[in-house]
Amino acid sequence: MGERLLLTREEGGKTLELYQSTDQNLEVFVDGMHGSMVASGVIKLNWFTRRFDSSEEVEKRDLVCQTTMSLETFFNIADYFSKHAEKxxxxLASDKEEGKG
Structure with a gap:
């Protein structure tokens, strides 16, 4: 199995290295999340895409993947998304004011 180093950063006195397999690409496009389940300190999230044959009355969705993680990991990811979304x-607002967007 081959791999390549994507990112290195320092955090909490430790070096963190993120690798990607060169044997497969795990990138998945999603339109949203449809439901979740929490049990025993674990959360499962259902990610979907919208189908092209949807109508105004019925939006058809296809399950793309399910992710399962500890609640601690979920809360860390939620904090990460929140902070990065604000940035x-x-x-984007700065770019718009400068006429870039």
């Missing part, structure tokens, strides 16, 4: 919004 991206601020950057």
């Amino acid at each position: 991206i919004k601020a950057d």
Whole structure:
């Protein structure tokens, strides 16, 4: 199995290295999340895409993948998304004010 180093950063006195397999690409496009289940300190999330044959009356969705993680990991990811979403919004607003967007 081959791999390549994507990212290295320092955090909490430790070096973190993120690798990607060169044997497969795990990138998945999603339109949203449809439901979740929490049990025994674990959460399962259902990710979907919208089908092209949807109508105004019925939106058809296909399950793309399910992710399962500890609640601690879920809360860390939620915090990460929240912080980065605010930065991206601020950057977009700045670009718009400068006439870039």
